[in-house]
Amino acid sequence: MEPWEYxxxxxxDRSLADRxxxxxxxxxxxxxxxxxxxxxxxRTWMRAYHRFRVTGCENLxxxxxxxxxxxxxxxxxxxxxxxAFPMTKLHRVFPAAAQDYFFVSLPRVAFAAGVVNALPFDRxxxxxxxxxxxxxxxxxxxxxxxxxxxxxxxxxxxxxxxKPGIGLLLAGTPYPVVPCYxxxxxxxxxxxxxxxxxxxxxxxxxxxxxxxxxxxGKQSALQITSELEDAVASLAPNGGTKxxxxxGGEETASTKIERK
Amino acid sequence: MSPTAALHSTVFQIYVAITLGLLVFAGLAIAILKWxxxxxxxxxxxxxxxxxxxxxxxxxxxxxxxxxTIVFFxxxxxxxxxxxxxxxxxxxDWGMTGAVYLGIIGVGIVSVVPNPRLxxxxxxxxxxxxxxxxxxxxxxIPILRNRVKGQLQAIALAVVGFVxxxxxxxxxxxxxxxxxxxxxLMYLLFAVEVNDVxxxxxxxxxxxxxxxxxxxxxxxxxxxxxxxxxxxxxxxVLHFSFPHFGVLECILTGLIVGIGGQLGDLSISVIKxxxxxxxxxxxxxxxxxxxxxxxxxxxxxxxFFHMVRFFHDIY
Numbered sequence: 001m002e003p004w005e006y007x008x009x010x011x012x013d014r015s016l017a018d019r020x021x022x023x024x025x026x027x028x029x030x031x032x033x034x035x036x037x038x039x040x041x042x043r044t045w046m047r048a049y050h051r052f053r054v055t056g057c058e059n060l061x062x063x064x065x066x067x068x069x070x071x072x073x074x075x076x077x078x079x080x081x082x083x084a085f086p087m088t089k090l091h092r093v094f095p096a097a098a099q100d101y102f103f104v105s106l107p108r109v110a111f112a113a114g115v116v117n118a119l120p121f122d123r124x125x126x127x128x129x130x131x132x133x134x135x136x137x138x139x140x141x142x143x144x145x146x147x148x149x150x151x152x153x154x155x156x157x158x159x160x161x162x163k164p165g166i167g168l169l170l171a172g173t174p175y176p177v178v179p180c181y182x183x184x185x186x187x188x189x190x191x192x193x194x195x196x197x198x199x200x201x202x203x204x205x206x207x208x209x210x211x212x213x214x215x216x217g218k219q220s221a222l223q224i225t226s227e228l229e230d231a232v233a234s235l236a237p238n239g240g241t242k243x244x245x246x247x248g249g250e251e252t253a254s255t256k257i258e259r260k
Numbered sequence: 261m262s263p264t265a266a267l268h269s270t271v272f273q274i275y276v277a278i279t280l281g282l283l284v285f286a287g288l289a290i291a292i293l294k295w296x297x298x299x300x301x302x303x304x305x306x307x308x309x310x311x312x313x314x315x316x317x318x319x320x321x322x323x324x325x326x327x328x329t330i331v332f333f334x335x336x337x338x339x340x341x342x343x344x345x346x347x348x349x350x351x352x353d354w355g356m357t358g359a360v361y362l363g364i365i366g367v368g369i370v371s372v373v374p375n376p377r378l379x380x381x382x383x384x385x386x387x388x389x390x391x392x393x394x395x396x397x398x399x400x401i402p403i404l405r406n407r408v409k410g411q412l413q414a415i416a417l418a419v420v421g422f423v424x425x426x427x428x429x430x431x432x433x434x435x436x437x438x439x440x441x442x443x444x445l446m447y448l449l450f451a452v453e454v455n456d457v458x459x460x461x462x463x464x465x466x467x468x469x470x471x472x473x474x475x476x477x478x479x480x481x482x483x484x485x486x487x488x489x490x491x492x493x494x495x496x497v498l499h500f501s502f503p504h505f506g507v508l509e510c511i512l513t514g515l516i517v518g519i520g521g522q523l524g525d526l527s528i529s530v531i532k533x534x535x536x537x538x539x540x541x542x543x544x545x546x547x548x549x550x551x552x553x554x555x556x557x558x559x560x561x562x563x564f565f566h567m568v569r570f571f572h573d574i575y
Contacts (some may be wrong), residue, residue, distance in 0.1 A: 004413050006535050007349035015542045029361070030342060031355055 016216035017106045018239050020113035023133060031114055032091055038115045039090055042079050050076070050188055055082055057204030060178060065138040065145070066208065067177040068082035069166060069228055071159040074185035076196065078116055080203050081146050081180060088089055094137055095146035096121040096130075123151055131169050136173050149228065157186035162229045167221030179228055181235035204235040261326040261441050261471040272322070274399040275446040275552055279315050285310070306546030313544070314553075318337045322445065326436050327372060329445070333433040334368030343423045343541040347531075347553045348417050353399045353489055356418040363394035364426040371433045380575050387430070392423050411434035425551070429558045438574040443501035446519075450498070452556045454519040462486025467566065471522075476529040491518030509571055516563045524559025528552065 046052040078095045097118035102108050112118040121130045149162035181204045188199035203234050214220040266272045294301040321332040345351040370386045398418045402411040435444050463483025471479040494512035541549025
């Protein structure tokens with residue numbers, strides 16, 4: 001009798017935490033099942049407790065890979081953006097999450113990789129590597145990359161200048177980018193607060209844009225960053241006050257919105 | 261089983277005292293050897309850290325009651341099968357693995373629901389016949405797919421995975437329904453681990469003749485016989501776990517744990533050697549995977565369960 005061939009998983013000797021930390025991750029039935037169950041609970045929570053509403057879902061591209069950018073002031077932001085996608089698409093949506101925060105301890109890794117399907121983004125020393133991961137992800141048709149270009153949660157709920165990494169990622173590429181504005185998440189669950197409050201959260205999705213005609217480079221990156229910052233700001237429903245400031249260096253076209 | 265029952269159960273309290281006492285004793289021993297005698301305790305410390313998590317978690321689930329215990333052991337079986345599927349390559353076949361996951365969850369459910377004809381917890385009739393339904397489901401998958409190539413191997417692995425991890429281990433889950441659940445469960449878990457430790461210790465101290473050289477070169481006849489001797493003595497030492505057991509049941513319990521524990525260990529070694537892997541997984545440093553920890557228990561549980569059922573019924 002011919003012996004059977006067994007194709008052992010090649011990461012058999014790696015712990016669960018290590019397997020979740022690696023990216024791209026392998027599809028895993030239990031992780032997928034857990035994610036769907038967790039996100040069903042989160043969706044119910046968002047609709048019931050935060051009276052979540054979304055406007056502009058029709059602007060999301062139906063085919064191919066694309067990028068979603070939004071303002072960031074709360075941990076609720078990522079759930080808010082994931083609510084824009086059907087449950088069947090959840091495993092193809094990858095929110096970029098800070099590697100130094102979400103991919104350190106086991107509970108955070110389990111939450112970030114297991115529930116949110118996050119891409120570990122090194123925002124300190126390995127930015128080029130992280131941008132490479134993002135490009136690789138987008139090269140697979142159907143994947144969605146979610147990025148908060150402010151780099152961190154805003155402490156005061158005001159939208160802060162975008163980092164130019166988003167421009168470097170998109171310049172000269174065919175991937176559409178969809179600007180989104182999240183309203184109310186800061187009031188509902190601000191940075192530093194332990195318990196979310198029952199405040200209304202709304203998501204506004206803008207029209208996609210493509211920067212394939214721009215040549216990759218610093219100048220294009222700054223232009224894209226500035227345009228996206230304005231695009232996100234313009235989606236704010238209360239027409240918040242814009243403040244343009246000159247930071248010098250790379251962040252030359254940063255915009256602030258002060259919400260009333 | 262319930263928190264109130266646990267607080268009033270002498271058996272539960274004695275086992276809590278024994279296990280926590282052993283944890284403290286082992287911690288002190290490691291500390292003295294490390295700092296007093298400057299021994300390298302890296303491996304024992306890694307193993308000890310695993311116990312520091314596993315023992316309190318297990319005691320907490322048993323304390324919380326029947327359903328938390330069943331849920332906990334069902335989850336252990338699910339992740340144990342996941343290790344098996346990853347080691348054998350079956351994990352790439354989502355249909356087969358999904359069917360086995362469903363089967364294992366089904367074992368948990370039939371262990372929770374009451375028998376509709378008898379007023380007792382757990383539906384034993386359905387539990388005992390459950391493999392037939394799961395195997396029928398596994399056999400159905402290639403038919404639905406209209407696929408032939410490689411399906412015999414996938415079916416065989418799925419059936420072995422379910423029967424070995426889902427159903428044989430499922431007897432531990434079902435024991436939670438017994439009127440003597442604290443005694444049976446805690447004795448079984450404790451005795452199987454003591455048997456493993458005794459085999460290792462006796463093998464280290466006196467081992468010369470290999471038990472099964474092709475399967476597990478480090479295991480020796482001396483280790484196995486030492487473990488059997490310890491396991492034969494344990495039912496008398498811990499007789500408070502099952503005060504209704506007579507001499508014959510105690511002897512059979514000792515034989516089941518002493519011999520079954522070793523056979524369970526060798527069984528998983530056969531699988532690992534054939535797959536050319538050292539451990540089934542890497543759940544905890546110093547322990548390998550879930551199946552490396554549970555191998556003896558999987559083999560012993562159904563034998564002990566049916567011995568108890570033959571002499572006393574489990575209720």
